[in-house]
Amino acid sequence: MADRRSFLGVVSGVAASVLLASKAEAQATAPEAPPKPSPLPSAAPSPGPSASPKPASALALAIATSMRRFDAALSDKDVDTIAHAIDDNRRGAARLNPRKATALKNADEPVTRFSVAGPR
Numbered sequence: 001m002a003d004r005r006s007f008l009g010v011v012s013g014v015a016a017s018v019l020l021a022s023k024a025e026a027q028a029t030a031p032e033a034p035p036k037p038s039p040l041p042s043a044a045p046s047p048g049p050s051a052s053p054k055p056a057s058a059l060a061l062a063i064a065t066s067m068r069r070f071d072a073a074l075s076d077k078d079v080d081t082i083a084h085a086i087d088d089n090r091r092g093a094a095r096l097n098p099r100k101a102t103a104l105k106n107a108d109e110p111v112t113r114f115s116v117a118g119p120r
Contacts, residue, residue, distance in 0.1 A: 009093045010063060013086035017064065020085050056083030060090070 056064070064082035068074050074082075 005093075009090050010086070012093075013060070013089035014063060014067070014082075016089055017082035017085035018067070020081065056080065056087050060084070060086035 060083040061079070063086055064079045067079070067082060
């Protein structure tokens with residue numbers, strides 16, 4: 001990893017994809033229930049992590065494939081879903097900090113000012 005941000009992006013992407021995969025598995029095994037109307041109408045439904053029309057990046061696909069070490073039963077579709085979730089999370093993280101040029105460096109820290117109060 002190049003820096004802490006990319007590492008944290010990857011870790012959060014993997015964690016989110018594992019949660020999404022477990023939710024998808026739980027929903028697949030749950031009996032079908034009629035859809036409930038939502039109390040708040042939404043303007044447009046948000047796309048799921050696997051709704052990306054583009055194929056997943058090579059980095060996301062490699063990370064998702066490495067998840068098979070932990071669960072050998074992951075299918076190719078599961079790996080693809082995880083890879084898309086990782087890419088979606090990385091795009092979301094990039095939107096959170098669009099001005100990367102103003103990011104702090106490792107050596108940057110706040111100024112610490114010490115003062116001693118004189119005797120009264």
